[in-house]
Amino acid sequence: MVDVRRDRVGEVMSTADGRLWLRAPVGGREWEALPCDVQPATANDQLRVKVADANHRSGRRWTR
Structure with missing residues (x-):
């Protein structure tokens, strides 16, 4: 999934209270x-x- 507000790609790890918790496919902190x-x-x-x-x-x- 893409978080278009943050321009970040992540996998949905969980959902709670109408929100999604995403983590980059290569790992790291959830957001x-x-x-x-x-x-x-x-x-x-x-x-x-x-x-x-x-x-x-x-x-x-590399940066974009």
């Missing part, structure tokens, strides 16, 4: 999002995560 701020991730979004993870693991720091 809270409203359902109206979340949409399904496109293939491009998923690729962006994979490239960022590969860059991170190679020691390179």
Whole structure:
């Protein structure tokens, strides 16, 4: 899923009180999002995560 308010891709870990808890596919801290701020991730979004993870693991720091 994509949290469009934060421009972050995450997996839904849980839901509570009408809110979603997301975590980046590569791990890290969860964050809270409203359902109206979340949409399904496109293939491009998923690729962006994979490239960022590969860059991170190679020691390179890329920003958009």
